[in-house]
Amino acid sequence: MTDNRTLRWFLFAYLALVFVFIFAPIFFSVVFSFNSDRFPTIPLGNFTLKWYQTVWNDPDVWEAARTSLTVSLSTATIATALGFATAYTDYRYSFRLKPIYLGLVLLPPTIPLIIMALAMLAWFAKLGISGQVMSIIIAHSVLTAPFAMAIIRLRLSQMDPSLEAAAWNLGANEWSAMRRVIVPFCRPAIISSFCLTAAVSFDEFAISWFVSGLNKTIPVIILEIVTGNIDPQVNAIGSFVFLVSMTLVIIAQVVLMTRRKKEN
């Protein structure tokens, strides 16, 4: 029994350490964002909203926030639409080269980001569309569509295969069946995949940095600020980014989980 208890304590401590390593930097970044000292040192100075005010009054940050928002919402829309289409193709049809098709669809996340970013830049430059907001959207859609596909595909795999045919049988043509049965069935997965792809796009740095040109996103502007000098405003921006991403991820999780509970 003692062995068992020791092991349990050990595993518990290990788990706690994992969380500490993941969250401590974020936690301190949030703490320092309210700290009046310019340098992140302990003991802390006074509580202040100074850094948030600086950020608030910085038109560059506003511009970046607007770009980031546009990019992540557009990316989420495109990636979820693409992901849904590929997942449905996989669900509905069987064809000879399907394993290759699926392999290609799921490939982008396995490519190192920096390689992908360089390739995107070269490709966009050739097409003459680099350095635009649109180029970031396209690149992010390529990166995140496989996630959307995986989430929606999982949902479709839980669907009674007769469901779609039942809709046809009751008088729905292919489009009505899609709109009235397949999409509603996949709705939780669609919402989750929208939130997750938006979150990934919102945080993504490497590709944005390469292809954004003058249209900086939030992660790009953070890097620009910290390369210039040590400036606690990055903590304020970082806290904001963290808040947005976590909100999106939590929404995605909650939507997926409540649905599952309801169906069981």
Added chain:
Amino acid sequence: MVAPLVEFRSVVKRFDDFVAVEDVNFTIDAGEFVAIMGPSGCGKTTTLRMLAGLEAPSEGNILMDGRVMNDVPAHERDTPLVWQSLALFPFLTARENVEFGLQMRGVGAAECRRRALEWLDRMEISEFAERDIASLSGGQKQRVALARSLVIEPRILLLDEPLSALDANLVIRMQSVLTRLQRELGITFVYVTHSQSEAFAMADRVVIMSRGHISQIGSPKDIYRAPANRFVAEFVGRNNIIAGAVTKTAAKTVTIEGSLGSFTVQTGQHDAPRKGDVARFVVAADLAQISVKKPKSANVIPCSLISEEFIGSIVTLFLEAEDGSELKVQLQERELSKVDLKSATTTYLSWADEHGHYIGVD
């Protein structure tokens, strides 16, 4: 002459190399309750799906009201199907499920609602109208599925093993619900099942399928009393199948000699076999007699009692003949008390001449 409601003309269905349905011909009249029965993989569900337009025949034609339906897509047919899995829409309430077919037919919202509630009421589940599907019991889901199909007022309802997920008591109750509905509505039911008791309890006519072919079509009584061939006789069960070589043929009778003895039976509608062919006949278990004294009949098989099985007031006796083959006799419990089987070492199974039913050669 009025065209039958449904007609299958030489219908073949192939999936790649596999032939699921081969040269199927039959008709269904308006208002009939037809059961299509057979073991799994016999093509019964494929036949039903072709009728619903969910599969296209590879060859042949399927007609409804004399019109060839082969190219009519599923959503343009009024052939609602009650699915084995029920296939209710889990994200809709019971009422919304029932409204679906009406909405697809462009019925207005208020009218949809009224008719859906009317059907839920008729199926005695109106109190669950606004419930999620997941919160309903098996029997309630079944009723929603029926209401969803019947609300569009079809002339034909297709059912694909709809009761297979229910427990035995509920099956009996749903059977009476189905037969009553079918009589009241006067529409055609086509019911696919592997369960003989369901088919025999409800259907006017039974189509028995085996490996993509139709083995026999007839009333439950015809099929039970006069199986057309060995497959049907074995599938229906409760039969003693006796095989042997043909030793003598005469007008309308044939003598078959096997390890159980030599017996003469009527050939009925079958072609006369040739001498030496291996032929079979059946004696239904409930038409066979058992006795401890050797009866005078020409159709006697001596055997010994192995076991008995009580199902309510019916008793099935399992007997073993001298050659080791198993035979069955079914009788009322009160009749059994008249026969003193316990003390006898040898019992005699016998049958009247007219109860030996010839099922041909194979």
